[in-house]
Amino acid sequence: MTITLNNRKETFHGGPMSIARIMEEKSFHFKMLIVKLNGKIISKEAFASTLVNDGDRLDIIHLISGG
Amino acid sequence: MTVKENISTLLAEKCVGIAGAGGLGSNVAAALVRSGVGHLVIADHDTVSRGNLDRQFYFSDQKGHPKVYALQENLQRINSATRLTLFYGRVTTGNARQLFSGCHVVVEAFDMAPEKEWFALWMTENLPHIPLVMGSGIAGWGLSEKIRVQRSGNLYICGHQLETNxxxxxxxxxxxxxVAMIQADIVLEILLIKNDPSL
Structure with missing residues (x-):
């Protein structure tokens, strides 16, 4: 399937995947994150159970200390 | 009216919230006052310390002063006509709505990532119509070409997003x-383009 991940087209083998699996495959290991699927905020607890489908838009944003 | 006059008129009517008055917030505030934004709401719980003077918009004779009041002094020296609403205390889920619901744009300028996270989630859930301009990844040097803006709906994240120790x-x-200047620039873009697409 092909999705838009952080404004870039990304292709993954196979069908729908959980957000947690995509984060694992793309090595997103940050503790503080904002995750939006098709514009909707997804809570940490739902990363494993929320499926991303072909054509979806996923934004994974790191939050880093310093201000 | 010239383009510059048109911009001044538009910005004078705008209100921008700034959550945190450290390295990002104090410098964003100065840039917005210089740009002619009419009203700033600034919240911070901290006082000026010696270690802040290497990057924050404060002066050595302001050590020990609450940042919001020291910033008020400095901003008024740039433009005494800018309206400033100051809150000396922590931004919490209990007061964020009162502080920021009247703003046209809010700038997230907190120090620690967990604060950034709760504030972004809170804003997205409670005040989704107000654009939020965040800073993430500002440490180090030589990274200016890595600094970028990531946009997702009404959320703008500025910085290099590289985890650093x-x-x-x-x-x-x-x-x-x-990063502070990029945040301030995005605030102007939002305020001006949303109000007059011809600019």
Whole structure:
């Protein structure tokens, strides 16, 4: 399937995947994150159970200390 | 009216919230006052310390003063006509709505990532119509070409987004200033383009 991940087209083998699996495959290991699927905020607890489908838009944003 | 006059008129009517008055917030505030934004709401719980003077918009004779009041002094020296609403205390889920619901744009300028996270989630859930301009990844030097803006709906994240160890990669004035100026620039873009697409 092909999705838009952080404004870039990304292709993954196979069908729908959980957000947690995509984060694992793309090595997103940050503790503080904002995750939006098709514009909707997804809570940490739902990363494993929320499926991303072909054509979806996923934004994974790191939050880093310093201000 | 000239383009510059048109911009001044538009910005004079705008209100921008700034959550945190450290390296990002104090410098964003100065840039917005210089740009002619009419009203700023600034919230911070901290006082000025010696270690802040390497990157924040404060002066050595302001050590120990609450940042919001020291910033008020400094901003008024730039333009005494700018309206400033100051809150000396922590931003919490209990007061965020009262502080920021009247703003046209809010700038997230907190120090720690967990604060950034709750504030972004809270804003997205409670005040989704207000654009939020965040800073993430400002430490180090030589990274100016890595600084970028990631946009997702009404959420704008500015910075290099590279995880750094603060003990080894300190916060330096140029990097902090760069991200602060990009945040301020995005605020102007939002305020001006949303109001007059011809600009």
């Amino acid at each position: 603060e003990k080894e990669v300190p916060l330096m004035a140029p990097g902090v200033g760069l």
